[in-house]
Amino acid sequence: MTVITHDEILRSTVRLARLSFNAAAASVFLYDHERDALVFEASSGQGEDMLIGMAIPSDRGIAGWVANTGEPLVIRGVRDDERFDRAFAAETGLVPDTIMAAPIEHNGDVLGVLEVLDPALDAFGDLVAIDLLTELANQSCAALCLLLADRRARARQADATGAMAALGSLLEGADARREVAVNELITALAKLVR
Amino acid sequence: MRTFRFAHTSLGATASSRSIATPRTIERDWVWGDATGRGVRVCVIDSGIAADHPLVGGGVTAYVAEEADGAWVVRPDDAGDVAGHGTACAGVIRSLAPECELVSVRVLAGNLRGNGDALITALEWAVAQRFPLINVSLSSRKEGLKERLHDLADTAFFAGVSLVSSAHNSPVVSYPWRFPSVISVGSHSRTDPEYFELNPDPPVDFFACGINVSVAWPGGSAKVVSGNSFATPHITGLCARVLQRHPEFRTPQLRHVLAAVADNLVRSAQ
Incomplete structure (x- = not known):
């Protein structure tokens, strides 16, 4: 099986978000614990990939609010905001008027923020759009968590030593044709430990 | 009117006046009349x-909940608004209760990992200060915080401190809005800032104006925003009016009189 990468999941997420809302762009920030910053990881649409790797403080702006509270929101009129980051706009060539943002959250811990710039919201209504974006973020988060869990399991297998690890690795390779034998082994093991 | 069919948002349902414990109709004129929130600390x-x-109109005392030397404290703050959200909420409160006193406690203080501690610290401080009203337009999904938030909400309830808090925008469980000791708020899609609904299907108590709301934003501008966060200060503002008229009211009385004058109440013979 081809191994799906972290970047592929993020790229798919931002593309799906942009297409779903017919938006000018969509981007995802992930929280970097070491720097305590939100890092721009992937983008789709206008200015795509121009800001990858840029970090912003985790307690500032709309992304900071969403990351801190886990609450999605829609805000219009950003273009008129004197505080809007003009350098950001100059880099991407995009000065959005509307930003919709949702947290990428797992068990109450925010891993990042998914933002959509200039979404076409009339077809949805704001709260339905928020709901949809939140589900997209949840799906991305679930995929990221599965990926991380898989990486951890592979790392454990690679590092494992001793009889338990040898047993685990043998069973990992057992296919359906070995089901009868595996059942006999489980029965024998159960007798051994009871 | 557009109907939004998902959690924590008005479905346009009505509520029966039979659920209100009163022998006669309660009118808004008695509940808040021409009150402006004067003297009410929010x-x-x-x-x-x-x-x-x-x-917002000035007259705001500002504090921040932050970590200092390994301990979480609340102290005076001069950073203003670091995200815009608090100014939006304050503007909504002042639009309905222009003469209320506002005290800000900033909980965005530079450390995402500590945001739960910041919220707990801010709430503990605000309850200890005995503010009659606390607007909490945010919530946490962290199960590890649930018990402490629950205890704090109960402490506030018994101390005569009313928490008015946003239900999560998404159909998820988060806190503190979900506790019965907290007045919880979701959104409806009408534009009248004084129109609010009693929810006949808890846990959300009330629905207020939370979609396409014109709000104050730092820098002197205005924005149009959507989210339950912005419905909540509408109810807080109305509560400030009520408390000017009836300063002895606490959370149960506030919830009761708001329910009695909700716009979706269908009046019928008792």
Whole structure:
């Protein structure tokens, strides 16, 4: 099986978000614990990939609010905001008027923020759009968590030593044709430990 | 009217006046009349407040909950609003209760990992200060915080401190809005800032104006925003009016009189 990468999941997420809302762009920030910053990881649409790797403080702006509270929101009129980051706009060539943002959250811990710039919201209504974006973020988060869990399991297998690890690795390779034998082994093991 | 069919948002349902414990109709004129919130102390736990914004109107005392030397403390703050959200909420409160006193406690203080501690610290401080009203337009999904938030909400309830808190925008469980000791708020899609609904299907108590709301934003501008966060200060503002008229009211009385004058109440013979 081809191994799906972290970047592929993020790229798919931002593309799906942009297409779903017919938006000018969509981007995802992930929280970097070491720097305590939100890092721009992937983008789709206008200015795509121009800001990858840029970090912003985790307690500032709309992304900071969403990351801190886990609450999605829609805000219009950003273009008129004197505080809007003009350098950001100059880099991407995009000065959005509307930003919709949702947290990428797992068990109450925010891993990042998914933002959509200039979404076409009339077809949805704001709260339905928020709901949809939140589900997209949840799906991305679930995929990221599965990926991380898989990486951890592979790392454990690679590092494992001793009889338990040898047993685990043998069973990992057992296919359906070995089901009868595996059942006999489980029965024998159960007798051994009871 | 557009109907939004998902959690924590008005479905346009009505509520029966039979659920209101009163022998006669309660009118808004008695509940708040021409009150402006004068003298009522309202604490806003949020991203800070840009006090000089014309729609806020000054008169804001500002604090921040932050970590200092390994301990979480609340102390005076001059950073203003670091995200814009708190100014939006403050502007909504002042639009309905222009003469209320506002105190801001900023809980965005530079450390995402500590945001739960910041919220707990801010709430503990605000309850200890005995603010009659605390606006909490945010919530946490962290199960590890649930018990402490629950204890704090109960402490506030018994101390005569009313927490008015946003239900999560998404159909998820988060806190503190979900506790019965908290007045919880979701959104409806009408534009009248004084129109609010009693929810006949808890846990959300009330629905207020939370979609396409014009709000104050730092820098002197205005924005149009959507989210339950912005419905909540509408109810807080109305509560400030009520408390000017009836300063002895606490959370149960506030919830009761708001329910009695909700716009979706269908009056019928008792």
